[in-house]
Amino acid sequence: MVEYLVRMLKDEYNVATLSRGYKRKTSFIEFSKGLVDQMYAWHIDNDKIVPVNYHTENINSISFYDSVIVFEKKNRNEPFHSMKGEPTITPCANPGLKKESILQQIKKKLRGKKTQSFVRQLRK
Secondary structure, eight states, rough: EEEEEEEEHHHHHHHHHHHOOOOTSSSSHHHHHHHHHTGGGGGGSOOOTTTOOOHHHHEEEEEEEEEEEEEOOOOOOOOOOOSSSOOOOOOOOGGGOOOOHHHHHOOOOOTTOOOOOOOOOHHO
């Protein structure tokens, strides 16, 4: 495990606010935030948005502190999910208990249909 400390952030924020560079994509802090996205590239379905690259495979963690960023470098393998055994719990979702969204309620009122309240549906 190798850790890297970066400690220039305080000065970078002062320069950034003076030069209107706050949240500028070329700043190191914004670059570091992008590396956080790179760490999770395996979990993002669209490979065009965040492709798996060297940073995905070699940065284990990034910690942000006051004026310090700590990078932990460690080789990582692609995560996987495994399931053992057989499902024993059956879902207990009753579709009749689904509460209507506000948008659905507004649409029904505009169409002139009466809506029953959630409590009335439960009493039936």
